[in-house]
Amino acid sequence: MAKSKTTLLVIDGERQNTLHVLSGTQKDSDYKCNWAKLFEESKENVEVIQCGWDDIIHVSCDPFRSEKPNPSVEISLSTLPAREAKKRFNKPSIRVVPNFILVRNEVRIPAKDCRNMLLGLMYSGVPSVNSLTSIYLSCDRPVVHAELVRIKREVDRECTSGLGSQTPECQHFPLIDQVYFSCEHGMMYGYQFPAVAKVGFAHAGAGKMVVKDHVMMEDFQSVLKMTNGQYCTVEPFIDGDEKFDLRIQKIGNDVRVFTRVSISGNWKTNVGSALFGELFLPECSVSGNDASNDVYCHYGNTVDEFLTEVLPKVTAKSFHRYCDWIKLASRMFGGLDICTMDVVCCKDVNGVRKEYILEVNDTSSGLAPFCEEEDNRKIRDLVLGKMKTHKLI
Ligand SMILES: Nc1ncnc2c1ncn2[C@@H]1O[C@H](COP(=O)(O)OP(=O)(O)O)[C@@H](O)[C@H]1O
Ligand SMILES: [Mg+2]
The missing domain is CATH 3.30.470.20 (ATP-grasp fold, B domain)
Structure with missing residues (x-):
């Protein structure tokens, strides 16, 4: 009997920036990196399911139901690229039980926090790149x-x-000198000005501003007060x-x-x-x-x-x-x-x-x-190596 395929869930919802010429709207375009295609090249018996954190409807898991990690991940099809959706024609969602996970997207962005999905995957103990615990800790x-x-x-x-x-x-x-403040209270910054204040967990340049002097810092504090309890860090502007x-x-x-x-x-x-x-x-x-x-x-x-x-x-x-x-x-x-x-x-x-x-x-x-392209292949090989270590392929 042929050995069943190992299911790899790749969380990478990044699309190509294709614009619909006539309407000027975003087309239902392909993923920027087609992981299924990349893994096909490797000739390993791996089935790749790709989606973004946003496409996951829910994650549930009962670790005592089986000896192996068994998170049941339900993925919505409506937002997946057309090709992927067609494969599972007429289904609003699919259920996946991944054996391994590759995460390539932020779990937490200013517009959405998907840590509840991540917690479900962590609960199951499913192996991944990077480790799910490290991904959770890197959220802040x-x-x-x-x-x-x-x-x-x-x-x-x-x-x-x-x-x-x-x-x-x-x-x-x-390492840069940096001071942490849990909120706008007690903000005693003792390093040089201009400084850079970084609010909350945001990446990609968001939530950061240059603060010229103490007077501007007072203004910054008054704005931080309105962020509903966001923490911030302050460091010298290099x-x-x-x-x-x-x-x-x-x-x-x-x-x-x-x-x-x-x-x-x-x-x-x-x-x-x-x-x-x-x-x-x-x-x-x-x-x-x-x-x-x-x-x-x-x-x-x-x-x-x-x-x-x-x-x-x-x-x-x-x-x-x-x-x-x-x-x-x-x-x-x-x-x-x-x-x-x-x-x-x-x-x-x-x-x-x-x-x-x-x-x-x-x-x-x-x-x-x-x-x-070259680095995505390196990531693929890294994942295959880990899957081998876990005896999944
Ligand atoms: N203290 C600083 N001094 C000078 N430039 C900075 C400083 N902090 C950030 N930057 C600039 O802003 C960019 C983004 O900051 P960074 O801390 O890397 O956050 P993120 O990339 O998550 O938005 C950096 O790549 C750098 O160009
Ligand atoms: Mg950066």
Whole structure:
């Protein structure tokens, strides 16, 4: 008898931005990443069901009904792309009992909180990428930052005691100074102005503003009062010459380093237009001969020749440090299979380049458009590897 298929539920509802030419409205377009097609390429016996958090009607689970994890996930068909819906013609919804889950979308966005669905999946114990517990914990920025503080303390302690001097990880972990406030009361911010206030859990540039001085901070407090109990964090606004953002990405053991420079003038490089480039180590550095601090990384051919002049020069030595930071951060919450780290860099008043780690994003991290396909395949292979470990394929 043929072995039954393993069901993989992929939570990735992102669509292609196809506009209906005549009506100007959004078409019932395909998913941006067709995971069923990607897994078909692997020739493994895996059935892929793809949907967004929004498409899930309910999750129920009785862990004692079977020895294996058995969440019953009911998915609405009305919002799934036409092709997917046609396959299950005439059914308003389908019931799925996934053996494994891949999550690629935020569980909690300002417009919708789907943590009740996530809790059901966690209850069942179904394995996933990233781990469901880490996804739950990553729903609040301060929880992630608390882990970064813990890692920084550990690195600092190892470095001062000399314990870590043998390892490349014994580098300064330059986490930004940040203060947490549960609400508008008692907001005593003691670091420098201008500052950046970040309200609540929001990502993608939302809920953040630059606060010029104490007077503006009072205004900000009065607005925070109207947010119905949202927490906020405040940190110095990092600015200076040769400013750029780094995005360090880790998928399994694969690390990539990208740079982002704003061209639209927005202080947030993830809002408006930005130049995006990938950094590559010079050959000699890949083979381990990178002792010199003058060996510069080069940019991938995804960046136009002339743009490389605007983009900052990064040494191979720095590149290795960036890789160490993300490796350290990826150990939080028992391990993050997929994660990205945002870092802002610029020169200080003495002309010395400084880096400040801003945040770590988890499993729903967006990918760089020019290597999206390649990285989605890396995610697929990571998932297949985990499924094998769990003896699901
Ligand atoms: N303290 C800061 N100083 C300078 N720029 C900042 C600061 N905090 C955020 N930014 C800019 O805003 C962008 C978004 O902030 P971030 O903390 O990464 O939140 P998110 O990406 O979740 O919206 C960053 O990539 C960076 O360009
Ligand atoms: Mg960010």
